[in-house]
Amino acid sequence: MTTPLPGPPFYDVRGRGFPRRAPLADGWDWIDRRVAVPAARVLPVADCGGLRLADAVVAQGDWPPADRAAVNGYAVAAADTLGAGSYNPVPLTAAVAVSAGDPLPAGCDAVIPYEAAQAAGPFIEAIDAVAPGSGVERQGAWTAAGNALLPAGRRLRPGDLGLLAAVGHDTVSVLPAPRVRILIAGGPRAGAPEQLAAMLAALVGRDGGGVEAAEVVPADLDALAEAFARPGADLILSAGRTGPGPDDVAAPALARAGSIGLHGIAMRPGGSAGLGVVGAVPILLLPGEPMAALAAYELLAGRAVRRAAGLPADLPHATVRAVTARKLVSEIGCLDLHRVRLDGDGRVEPVASPGWPGLAAAARADGFVLIGADSEGVPDGVPVTMYRFD
The missing domain is CATH 3.90.105.10 (Molybdopterin biosynthesis moea protein, domain 2)
Known part of the structure; x- marks a missing residue:
């Protein structure tokens, strides 16, 4: 699945903060160099x-392998129905009852539907004419x-x-679908861990992966390191305990079990995301705050799942060109994901700032707009690309 490459020395951000955050493009490059298309099975x-x-x-x-009936009715020679009508029924001496999908009997080149025929004692009469090939699915069609x-x-x-x-x-x-292990490190600080597990499992399935396991792991360095090192997964997504707090043990645990490639990405929300490997298995560290976890998955971890599934690595969302109804404020040096709503006039307006937590705003949004790290925002009335959540 992956090609192990050496990582930089580990910098523990606990109590010190992030000295810098890497551009999102560096995260994509890290994923593209380590996650390969799987071998066929x-x-x-x-x-x-x-x-x-x-x-x-x-x-x-x-x-089809042979001419066959496309409708239920009687297989006939079309020439035998010439002149047939409701006032001029024509007896069919060689009609054969068939169901859709049945091969045509020898000598037949059409199927007259039941509605265009009637029984007359032991005989069948046509009350409508059919052309050759009518009601027939041709061989090799x-x-x-x-x-x-x-x-x-x-x-x-x-x-x-x-x-x-x-x-x-x-x-x-x-x-084959990559086996993805989902770890919730200590559970999110706000809300039940099930919301993260359910959300991430659905995203993994959308992107072609299969969930190997989804489990809550204590916010304990040794326990999390063991979960990273346990065999059986092709990719591991770990959500929670990625920041600079004293109990944010995800990155140190990954450094103990393997190595950290990047920790801290210049994006909002989700800036405490990270990447590393244990052996040949890529590990994606996602924040525990649910909206930050969603953004970090969409913009970073999802790329790894899609590549491991053999799917296109780019964002899988349909896009819409729209015009801003109000200014979208951004921060220089940080890529911002703005949750937006699309109105009936093709304009988008923000439903929450990139730094606002929680999934409620995402539920009210139709999609998101990305504003590059070199921009202070997008004024009102400017065309933008909206990525649709649906």
Whole structure:
């Protein structure tokens, strides 16, 4: 999964604060150099929902494999229905009842639906004419033998799994979901630890990962170091105890178990985030305040999960171009994530400043706007890109 690289000497910020915070781009570069696309695995089709195809899937034969009924009715020779109408029923001497999906019997080139036919004693009569090919799904209509059925890199949807099974693929080569361990270091200082675990588990699932475990670990250096070093995970997300307080043991525990690459990122919220490794396993340190944890995941940790899942590393959010309704105030030297609401006129306005804690404002927001570290803010009436939460 990763390539171990040496890290800088550890600087303990407890009681001293952060001497500097690294640009977010440095965090992205650290992730990109250490988290690799996983090796492909061949898995049963039924186990591949949400995973990405490692290779293109080629159709093993024509699909459909033969002409077949597209509707329920009677398979007929279209020529036998010529002139049929409600006032001129035409007897069908060779009609065969079929259901959608049945192969066409020999000599038939159309399917007349039940609504266009009627029983007359032991016979069937057409009360409407049909053209050749009507009600028929032609052989190879969707794909021919040897054609690409699904492209490499496709994230498999439920319908894709059904298609693969229908055309005879029992297994496919996919990029497996990374096993992500979620640790809540001592629990958040405000609120229940379950809110962080639930939020992070949902984000990991969105980004193609699978939660290997989610657990609360005491705010104890030895206990947290042991949780970092325990085998079984491809990535570890640790939320809480990342700041300069006396019981903020996450970074020292990571330094004890492995090494710290970066601690302190120039962004709001989430500035106490960090990155490191234990062996070859990347560890992402997220703040314990829930909104800061959300921002640090979206802008930093999510990139690692997506890369480990073989998904595009960039932010997965849909974007909207909008105009600011009010000025978005920012801080020079720090990338700011502004939670914003979109009005009916295509304008965005802030619902909370980047430094305001809690998830309530995020719940009221439609998305967020990023303001670069070189800016003091965005005046009203200026076009911006909003990243949609949904």
